[in-house]
Amino acid sequence: MLEAKKIDSANSIIKAVIENQDLEAKKDKIAKQIAKKAKIQGFRPGKVPVKVVKKMYAADIEQDAISEAVREVLDNGLKELGITDMIAEPEVTKFEKKDDKIEVEIKVYTRPEIEIGDEYKECVPEVEVPEVTDEEVEEEIKKIAEAQAETKVSRKRILKEGLIGVIDFTGYIDGEKMENGSAEAYPLEIGSNSFIPGFEEQLVGMKVGESKRIKVTFPENYGAKEIAGKEAEFDVTLQEIQEKVPAEINDELAKKYMAKEDATLDELKEMIKQSIEERKKAEAFAPKKEEILECLVKKYEIDLPESVVEKEVEIMINNEAQKMTPAELKELQENPEKLKELKEKLLPEAKDRVKLTFIIDAIAKKEGVDVSDQELTQILYYEAIMQGQNPQDVVKYYQENNLLPVIKMNLIEEKLLNKLLEDKVKGN
Structure with a gap:
């Protein structure tokens, strides 16, 4: 039967x-x-x-x-x-x-039935993206020129903030020479705050060839505990003054920055303009995306697979558990009522998350938005390299923990929301 x-x-x-x-x-x-x-x-x-x-x-x-x-x-x-x-x-x-x-x-x-018309577009607000000004592009090019600056001997005779002092120094604590507290021809940019507080400020006004004894106090939280909080004296001689000379803003700068032999300054400006536009667009889109998602959850009523909701609740409980103190975690493990209470508290949000996943999936199919496996791998590789990790290890981790579908769905959501908002940018 x-x-x-x-x-x-x-x-x-x-x-x-x-x-x-x-x-x-x-x-x-x-x-x-x-x-x-x-x-x-x-x-x-x-x-x-x-x-x-x-x-x-x-x-x-x-x-x-x-x-x-x-x-x-x-x-x-x-x-x-x-x-x-x-x-x-x-x-x-x-x-x-x-x-x-x-x-x-x-x-x-099973996957729930969802009827999708054009009603989801009502959830997408108009968005205004500020225009990129010529001044913003010029400012960005100046930063690039400064980043490509060359360090040269300065004609300036007096050391001041922004210049580089090439110094010889020897440090003393209680009259005794410090271990690892001496250097010769050390280039120190004044204002970089890379030395002990108070050190750089006392070099301001020195002339090339001048020697000076300066006094400083090591911070209480200094890395070397044996000298933390102690007063020290340094004999300093200024050997040379250097300055950073920004690269000239021309086609040569464009070629170097864009790593392209035939690049021009106009091309570099256009690339920078597009980069600023994308940044402004991302800033304008970010708050609107949350609005869209909240609206979609309210607009659609769909059936939800019970086991998928339960799994989402489990994930949320595990995330909450990671934030708990050992005492709170022990109580949760030993008290069934406490666990039940937490599940009931998280259930509405879990349902909304699962619901949104199916809604986004259905709208993405209607809009023709997808993320290929190759695109997914490329994104994971790029992120791994940016974080200094081995790309193959990262992809393997996601595969073994069955996280690739989750990552893919997140990328589809991001891609879809960008497309929907792009269509509502004023002036398009």
Whole structure:
């Protein structure tokens, strides 16, 4: 006996009774298969009596027979329901053995039905992106020129902030020469705050060839504990004054910065303008994206696969647990009521997250937005390199932890929201 029905578009239940006679038939079949291959002392290969096999492997045979019977129940139920693709693992919610039968119930989870028209566009607000000014482009080019600056000997005679003093120095604490407290021809940019507080300021006004004794106090939190908080004196001689000379703003700068032999300054300006436009667009889009997502959640009512929601709740509980103190975590583990309370608190948000995933997926398909596996890999490689990690290790980690679908969905969401907002930019 088999009964299969849909609870809603995302959840179905299959109920069945496995009769003992059917189970016994399966046991006989499995035992015969084992008998053909079993090697048991006293019997020739392939000639072991089925009765002997059933006695020796009774537990394994029964388990295999039950598994096969349950699998048949699932397959027949899916066929009756017309389900060809499940979104999560089916769940056996009832398995009750009786004298003459086994009663089984299996829950099945599928992608919910969502009707998508053009109503989602009502959730997308108009967005204004500030224009890029010539002054902004020029300012950015100046920064590039400064970054490409060359250090040259300065004609200036007096050391001041922004210049580089090439100094010899020797440090003393309590009259004793400091270990690792001396250097020769050390280039120190005044105002960089790379030395002990107060050191650089006392060099301001020195002339080339001048020597000076300066006093400083090491900070209390200084890395070398043996000198932290102690007063020190340094004999300093200024050997040379240098300054950074920004690169000239011309085609040569463009060639160097763009790593392109035939690059021009106009091309560099255009590239910078586009870069600033993208930055301004991202800044303008960011707050609007949250508005869109909140609106979409309210606009659509859809059925949600129970197991997917439960899994999302588990993920959220694990995230919360990481923020807890050891005492809070212990209480959560030992107090079922506390865990139940947390689940109930997180459930509404978990439902909204799952709901949004299906809505975004449906709208992305309608808008023709997707992320290819190659694109996904390229993005992961780029992020890994930016963080100084091995790209192959990062991709392998995501694969082994089944995180690639999550990353892909996040990228699709970002791509979709950008496309929707792009269509609503004023002036387009």
